[in-house]
Amino acid sequence: MRRVSFTLFATVALLMMSALPLPVAAVGEVQASLSCSDGTTTDLVVDSETLTGLQDAVEAMTLYPAGLGCTLSTAPLPIPLGAGVAKAAGGTDFVVGGGQRAIFCNTNIAINGHRQSGLTTPAWGVVNQTIPEDAPAGCVGIMRTSVVCVAIASDIAIVGAYINTSTGLFSDAGYTSGTYLDWYFREGRANTTNPPLYGNSAPLAATTCTSAPTFNDTLEHGRILVKEHA
Numbered sequence: 408m409r410r411v412s413f414t415l416f417a418t419v420a421l422l423m424m425s426a427l428p429l430p431v432a433a434v435g436e437v438q439a440s441l442s443c444s445d446g447t448t449t450d451l452v453v454d455s456e457t458l459t460g461l462q463d464a465v466e467a468m469t470l471y472p473a474g475l476g477c478t479l480s481t482a483p484l485p486i487p488l489g490a491g492v493a494k495a496a497g498g499t500d501f502v503v504g505g506g507q508r509a510i511f512c513n514t515n516i517a518i519n520g521h522r523q524s525g526l527t528t529p530a531w532g533v534v535n536q537t538i539p540e541d542a543p544a545g546c547v548g549i550m551r552t553s554v555v556c557v558a559i560a561s562d563i564a565i566v567g568a569y570i571n572t573s574t575g576l577f578s579d580a581g582y583t584s585g586t587y588l589d590w591y592f593r594e595g596r597a598n599t600t601n602p603p604l605y606g607n608s609a610p611l612a613a614t615t616c617t618s619a620p621t622f623n624d625t626l627e628h629g630r631i632l633v634k635e636h637a
Contacts, residue, residue: 438484441465441503443477443519445533451499452484453634460632461503463596467629468505468517473537474551475505475517498636499523500557502564502592506629508605512538512546512576516605518592518631520566522557530557534568534590538575548575550582552590558616559635562594567614587611591620594633603631 435455442448453461458481465477505517519532532554538546552568559565567589573582582588591606604622608614 438482463630464504471507471515473515473517473535500559502633504631506626509625509627512542520554520557548577550577556616564592564633565616566590567616587614
């Protein structure tokens with residue numbers, strides 16, 4: 408009889424435990440999936456502050472279109488009882504954002520650059536620029552580039568990219584299809600004391616993301632988020 412009672416108690420306890428929600432990662436971390444129209448999907452483990460930054464960055468891409476759109480979905484990050492929090496293998500560094508430049512023809516820009524160690528192709532994404540239809544007279548052009556390398560230090564990202572398409576003022580300035588360049592971004596939100604900064608190199612024969620960043624423009628609208636994995 409004692410054995411039956413113990414078995415019944417253990418069964419009830421197990422059922423009660425299975426009905427409880429699995430614990431989530433510490434400090435409110437969640438699983439976020441960033442899916443973009445460049446054909447990439449990146450799964451990230453982020454805290455609440457980073458999640459808010461991603462939401463702002465995705466919204467900025469929509470408000471200031473530059474040929475790249477992204478959607479962001481989230482889910483709790485369950486872990487087995489007694490287990491540690493599992494991070495994405497290798498850790499993912501990224502710079503994501505969008506907005507409108509202050510100086511050059513009110514150009515819209517969209518950024519989706521990622522790097523993960525341990526992969527055959529460690530970097531992916533795009534950086535696009537589009538001069539909008541309501542830009543000042545004589546301002547026309549688009550630039551479409553594919554990310555080939557990403558280097559991040561603190562709140563600054565260097566993104567090397569291959570130029571796939573370049574028209575109008577971008578092509579006139581020498582940024583022709585088939586060449587490379589380095590983009591430079593500093594994290595920030597427009598209309599704050601820490602606005603996002605922008606810059607780019609001259610056209611390159613190749614890129615390794617090792618040039619010293621130089622910033623020559625600010626985003627007067629939008630948000631850029633730069634994140635280096637722990």
